[in-house]
Amino acid sequence: MPEVTKLIHKYLRHDKKFPHVWCPGCGIGIMLGALIRAIDRCGFTKDEIVLVSGIGCTGRLPVYVDFNTLHTTHGRALAFATGVKLANPNLKVIVVMGDGDAVAIGGNHFIHAARRNIDLTAIILNNSIYGMTGGQYSPTTPYGMKTTTSSFFHIEQAFNISELAVTAGAPFVGRGTVYHARLLDSLMEKAFLKKGFAVVEVISHCHTQFGKLNKMGTAVEMMEWQRDHAVTVEKAQQMKEEELKDKFRIGVLIDKELPVYLDEYEKVRQRLSELGDKKP
Amino acid sequence: MKREKKKNFRELLLQGNEAIVEGALKAGCRFFAGYPITPATEISEQLSVRLPQVGGTFIQMEDEIGSIAAIIGASLAGAKSMTATSGPGFSLMQENLGFAIMAEVPCVIVNAMRGGPSTGLPTSPSQSDVMQARWGTHGDHPIIALCPSTIKECYDLTIKAFNLSEKFRNPVILLVDEVVAHMREKITFYDDEEVDIFNRVKPSMPPEWYIPYEDTPSGIPPMANFGEGYRYHVTGLTHDIRGFPTSRPDEIDPFIRRLFRKISQHFSEIQFGEFFETEDADISIIAYGCVARSAKRAAIDARARGVKVGVLKLNTLWPFMRTAVEKILKKSRIVIVPEMNMGQISREVKRVNKGETKVFTINKVDGTIITPEEILARIKEVG
Numbered sequence: 001m002p003e004v005t006k007l008i009h010k011y012l013r014h015d016k017k018f019p020h021v022w023c024p025g026c027g028i029g030i031m032l033g034a035l036i037r038a039i040d041r042c043g044f045t046k047d048e049i050v051l052v053s054g055i056g057c058t059g060r061l062p063v064y065v066d067f068n069t070l071h072t073t074h075g076r077a078l079a080f081a082t083g084v085k086l087a088n089p090n091l092k093v094i095v096v097m098g099d100g101d102a103v104a105i106g107g108n109h110f111i112h113a114a115r116r117n118i119d120l121t122a123i124i125l126n127n128s129i130y131g132m133t134g135g136q137y138s139p140t141t142p143y144g145m146k147t148t149t150s151s152f153f154h155i156e157q158a159f160n161i162s163e164l165a166v167t168a169g170a171p172f173v174g175r176g177t178v179y180h181a182r183l184l185d186s187l188m189e190k191a192f193l194k195k196g197f198a199v200v201e202v203i204s205h206c207h208t209q210f211g212k213l214n215k216m217g218t219a220v221e222m223m224e225w226q227r228d229h230a231v232t233v234e235k236a237q238q239m240k241e242e243e244l245k246d247k248f249r250i251g252v253l254i255d256k257e258l259p260v261y262l263d264e265y266e267k268v269r270q271r272l273s274e275l276g277d278k279k280p
Numbered sequence: 281m282k283r284e285k286k287k288n289f290r291e292l293l294l295q296g297n298e299a300i301v302e303g304a305l306k307a308g309c310r311f312f313a314g315y316p317i318t319p320a321t322e323i324s325e326q327l328s329v330r331l332p333q334v335g336g337t338f339i340q341m342e343d344e345i346g347s348i349a350a351i352i353g354a355s356l357a358g359a360k361s362m363t364a365t366s367g368p369g370f371s372l373m374q375e376n377l378g379f380a381i382m383a384e385v386p387c388v389i390v391n392a393m394r395g396g397p398s399t400g401l402p403t404s405p406s407q408s409d410v411m412q413a414r415w416g417t418h419g420d421h422p423i424i425a426l427c428p429s430t431i432k433e434c435y436d437l438t439i440k441a442f443n444l445s446e447k448f449r450n451p452v453i454l455l456v457d458e459v460v461a462h463m464r465e466k467i468t469f470y471d472d473e474e475v476d477i478f479n480r481v482k483p484s485m486p487p488e489w490y491i492p493y494e495d496t497p498s499g500i501p502p503m504a505n506f507g508e509g510y511r512y513h514v515t516g517l518t519h520d521i522r523g524f525p526t527s528r529p530d531e532i533d534p535f536i537r538r539l540f541r542k543i544s545q546h547f548s549e550i551q552f553g554e555f556f557e558t559e560d561a562d563i564s565i566i567a568y569g570c571v572a573r574s575a576k577r578a579a580i581d582a583r584a585r586g587v588k589v590g591v592l593k594l595n596t597l598w599p600f601m602r603t604a605v606e607k608i609l610k611k612s613r614i615v616i617v618p619e620m621n622m623g624q625i626s627r628e629v630k631r632v633n634k635g636e637t638k639v640f641t642i643n644k645v646d647g648t649i650i651t652p653e654e655i656l657a658r659i660k661e662v663g
Contacts, residue, residue, distance in 0.1 A: 015522065017524050017525075046511060047507060047508075047509050047511065048507060050357075050506050050507070052353075062513065063513055063515070063524060063525065066511055067511055068506040068507065068511050068512070069511075069512075069513045069514065070353070070356065070506075070513075070514045070515075071513065071514065071515035071516065071517065072349065072379065072516065073349070073375055073376055073379050073516055076345060076346070076349040076376065079341065079342075079345065079346035079347075079349035079350050079353070080349045080350065080352060080353035081353060082313075082339065082341070082346070082349075082350045082353065083311065083313060083349065083350035083351055083352060083353025083354035083355075083356075083357070083361070084353040084354065084356060084357045084506060085353075085357075086311065086337045086339060086350070086354060087310070087311050087337065087353070087354035087355075087357035087358060087359035087361070088357040088358060088359075088505075088506065088507055090507065091357060091506060091507050108342050108343060108346075109342060109346055109349075112341075112342040112346070265332070265337065268332050269332040269333070269335065272329060272332045272333045273332070273333050275333075276333075
């Protein structure tokens with residue numbers, strides 16, 4: 001049996017819910033593939049993984065895979081995940097979100113999860129639009145682009161999700177694209193093994209909405225755009241500022257050590273237990 | 281030789297919020313997420329010290345939306361969980377409250393009621409979130425809401441809230457008013473006191489046989505915690521018995537009906553109240569929370585003057601105690617419903633009245649408690 005078939009048999013749910021909801025050509029499937037390969041390589045058991053999502057196209061991802069899966073309310077996946085992880089630290093909690101989910105309605109939870117440094121992995125699929133509801137502008141829609149709620153042109157500036165995560169204090173931030181599938185595998189693997197809050201931004205395409213409205217062509221053409229505009233972190237260091245103007249960096253953007261929440265909380269537990277009835 | 285007598289009880293002077301903390305810990309609460317808000321903050325402050333001492337976890341979230349999300353997550357991972365807030369925060373929690381109902385996740389939400397709407401009166405009492413507790417989250421849903429009027433009841437009903445949420449896999453709201461939350465009374469804990477603690481029923485079948493939202497005679501399916509080998513899907517979407525999203529009418533209807541049935545066929549286990557001198561009462565007062573205390577005082581004073589007044593104190597506000605209220609409506613010539621809102625429970629009383637008796641209200645919305653004198657004056661006026 002080829003490797004991919006083995007992984008499908010091992011990790012996808014057999015009982016119900018196929019075919020999936022995504023459009024043919026969607027990048028979410030590629031992200032799901034990378035996620036499964038990375039989990040398999042890290043050697044986690046299916047029982048210890050909790051896969052949490054919010055609402056939107058990406059929010060539908062957990063239903064297809066055979067883990068403990070939690071499909072929450074819009075934008076709140078990280079807050080639910082915080083509770084899961086703190087109540088049972090032995091669980092490996094992975095959160096998948098879309099761009100609207102993570103940095104519009106869930107923006108507050110996102111920056112605070114990054115600041116707090118709880119051992120969670122946040123994977124954010126950024127396709128620059130609200131796909132499921134029909135193509136409205138999201139916080140990552142670039143200036144000047146067309147959407148169904150900015151039919152002339154978009155007048156707002158876009159969030160840079162990875163830079164936002166770095167600034168908010170996340171100790172690990174990586175960015176990949178669904179074109180660079182092997183890089184995505186390794187970024188997710190690194191993120192899963194990182195102790196602390198790890199973010200992987202996945203640049204993807206929504207050819208059904210964003211591509212169509214902005215005449216960017218088919219899914220394949222949009223993936224070629226990703227190929228042409230992504231520059232690895234290593235290569236970007238040798239490039240000049242103006243050469244990088246319409247490019248974005250992919251790879252590990254930051255990887256540093258910070259005190260992890262649950263380790264610190266254990267110290268609080270011990271200190272308070274020693275105090276007993278005495279007020280701290 | 282002088283023998284030292286060992287005391288087998290502890291007497292404490294506690295605030296309502298502190299008694300809630302004691303009740304929560306007794307019930308087995310091991311996770312709390314909250315956001316500072318008056319008049320519920322003492323619960324957070326105390327649990328931030330007490331929970332880590334018993335191996336539990338306290339976290340202050342970035343807002344109330346995150347707080348209720350975190351307690352739902354923690355409950356799914358196996359911890360008995362609670363949050364505490366007041367009006368503005370309770371408004372923010374409504375969407376995820378519906379999630380907990382839909383996904384059938386046990387959790388306890390304390391709402392220390394203050395004056396509203398909006399920011400309202402942060403340090404003054406009210407009882408104006410009664411209907412919000414019932415209908416605040418969107419969609420048709422069952423809910424349990426308990427309401428203490430003494431410090432002892434704060435302790436007892438918090439334990440009951442946990443037990444009921446674990447048993448019925450439904451969020452339980454503890455509606456406290458600011459008076460009861462901040463008032464101090466003596467409370468006695470006996471060492472040999474036996475407290476019933478209910479823990480969620482876990483599946484006994486092997487994981488491959490487990491159907492997470494299957495109907496049972498009680499209407500309550502057993503609940504597996506994350507990480508125990510029963511991998512299943514939890515969603516706020518309307519789902520089939522396996523937990524997977526569905527839009528099939530023949531799967532939606534039995535699911536929504538089961539959610540209601542699991543509460544409605546167990547009313548006797550959920551509804552608590554107290555009949556005080558109602559046996560021979562000519563005039564009965566139906567009251568709850570801090571107002572029930574004034575009502576009792578008014579009844580005692582009225583009886584001293586020869587007017588037969590009784591009180592039905594409601595400790596369960598939702599599901600509405602229809603049977604108990606009907607008993608009062610049949611017996612009494614006049615029923616008075618005093619409350620610190622424009623008539624939220626009196627509306628329910630009138631709904632079940634059906635012409636049995638005359639129902640009068642006292643509605644006070646100035647941020648102060650209804651006094652026994654005000655109730656006595658109303659008795660005189662309508663009696």
